[in-house]
Amino acid sequence: MSESQGSAPPTTPPRERTTAIRQRLAELRGPTVVPRPLDARALAALAANPGCRRRALLDGAGVDKGALAEALGSPSAAFGQSQFAIARGTTFESRVKADGGTELLRLLHEHVGAGGEPPKDAAVPDLSAAGPEGRAARTALALREATASGAWTLLDHPMLVLNVAGSPAYLEPDAVVVAPDGRWTVVEIKSFPMIDAAADPAKVGAAARQAAVYALALERVAHLTEGAEVAHSVLLVCPKDFSNLPTASLVDVRKQLSVTRRQLARLTRIEEIADGLEPGASFDPDRPAPELTRTVESVPAAYAPECLAACELAFHCRERARAADAVTALGRGLRAELGGLTTIGEVLSAARAASGDADDPTVAALRRAATLRAEALAGARCAEAAACS
Ligand code: SF4
Incomplete structure (x- = not known):
């Protein structure tokens, strides 16, 4: 072969x-x-x-x-985002990272309660290299050096690598901050607003799942780096209310991290x-x-x-x-409830008692539901006939 x-x-x-x-x-x-x-x-x-x-x-x-x-x-x-949203996001990200990332580091310092003065003049290493493999190797080296130095370090658009179903996937978070205690924090910069310190939960959830993928990729490097630890909370930076001023919150991604780790391991x-x-x-x-x-x-x-x-x-x-009559088209929740019945035809047939094992709880529930429906329809017809007579 x-x-x-x-x-x-x-x-x-x-x-x-x-x-x-x-x-x-x-x-x-x-x-x-x-x-x-x-x-x-x-x-x-x-x-x-x-x-x-x-x-x-x-x-x-x-x-x-x-x-x-x-x-x-x-x-x-x-x-995905419109061109306008992408341009707005890029402008906001530049603003957050301006001046060597001073504002970004201030926000992180404030949220992790590091005490003392917010970091100024953090190191911002050059991460440029040829190709994604070169950039990933350069990032790993910068992470190790930053951890050994014990100084605040901002990695702007580092390159991380994650093995997915046997192939490498290269990932580029907005930023990773290395704190003096060796803690690595993923930073996600989004252009959706945080109003009164809260953002759209669906958008925060999507950002958390994305950040969990970055944290997973970081863990691989952290395991090989003495004194390093990947933070299980990521810093989400968004525009404050309807302004262009950055605000932030720490988002706990432990759950997303364990789900992503388990699901990626299940991929064939x-x-x-x-x-x-x-x-x-x-x-x-x-x-x-x-x-x-x-x-x-x-x-x-x-x-x-x-x-x-x-x-x-x-x-x-x-x-x-739909053409295959598959129950999956109706949603994963329903699919899970229907057990071994995989087509809508099988479900209807089981409900009408034309097939299926009556001792199967799913089949019994379907037949009960069909009986209740028939009784409700018969009742409605009687009420209609009484109203018309
Ligand atoms: S089943 Fe869903 S995830 Fe899979 S290829 Fe089709 S649309 Fe994409």
């Missing part, structure tokens, strides 16, 4: 194995397609749906899922998923739509309505889930 047709055997040296996986992923993406890097937002979405092999493979291969959705003939589910290895594809299969958007559809459908998905807010392929997967 050639390398492009399957994963390399376990005895292959790590470097050759990594090269083989990269080649395979490049083939899947398409020879002229630039890989789309996995960011923390995508990783948080992946961790929220670890059963979706389709997304794991597409994200791992750096496929542009929006372009793929269009090539499949489905509209791409659009999310990318090369294992790729092994299930036909030889020569590719997600290149230039391939004909019927061929692309066949390839996409050959990778199992786990559609749920939550995908509409998190994945560009959501409309395509929703259409397929």
Whole structure:
């Protein structure tokens, strides 16, 4: 079997194995397609749906899922920020980090209750290097040096690396601050407002999940650094009320961290998923739509309505889930309640007592619900007939 047709055997040296996986992923993406890097937002979405092999493979291969959705003939589910919001966010971030990050460090100092004067003249090391691997190595070195120095240090847009389903994902938080006691804190700078010290809980939740991915990636470096500890609260910096002045709050991400750690560990290895594809299969958007559809459908998905807010392929997967009569299209909560009944047809059949085991609590509950519904409808009809007579 050639390398492009399957994963390399376990005895292959790590470097050759990594090269083989990269080649395979490049083939899947398409020879002229630039890989789309996995960011923390995508990783948080992946961790929220670890059963979706389709997304794991597409994200791992750096496929542009929006372009793929269009090539499949489905509209791409659009999310993310408008150009205006991006520009506003960039301006706000520059303001927060101006003057060597003095204001940012003051906010962190205030929220962690470090005592004494807020830090001034913190070190801001140069993190530039060639390529993401070089930048990640440079960041790791800067973190180690900052911890050993015992001085406040601001790492502006460091590069972190996290192993996701057997492939490295490079992540770039807004900032990481190293305190003199060796504590590393992730800083997330967002442009949504904090009004009366509180921000939109949904936005704070999304920021916390994203920050947890960064904290997870930082832990890998911290384990190799003497005296280092990753803070399990991140500093969320937002505009105060409707002004452009920064304000902040510490957000505890312990729960998000443990969920993300557990979910990412559950992901099937990318090369294992790729092994299930036909030889020569590719997600290149230039391939004909019927061929692309066949390839996409050959990778199992786990559609749920939550995908509409998190994945560009959501409309395509929703259409397929509906066509397959799958109960997942109704939501994960309901799916969990229905146990072994996976299609709407099976559910209706069990409710009408045409199939299913009456001793199964799910089937019994469905039949009870069907009886109650029939009684309610009969009652409504009687009331209607009495009113008309
Ligand atoms: S939309 Fe499809 S590919 Fe994306 S996460 Fe949901 S099921 Fe997976």
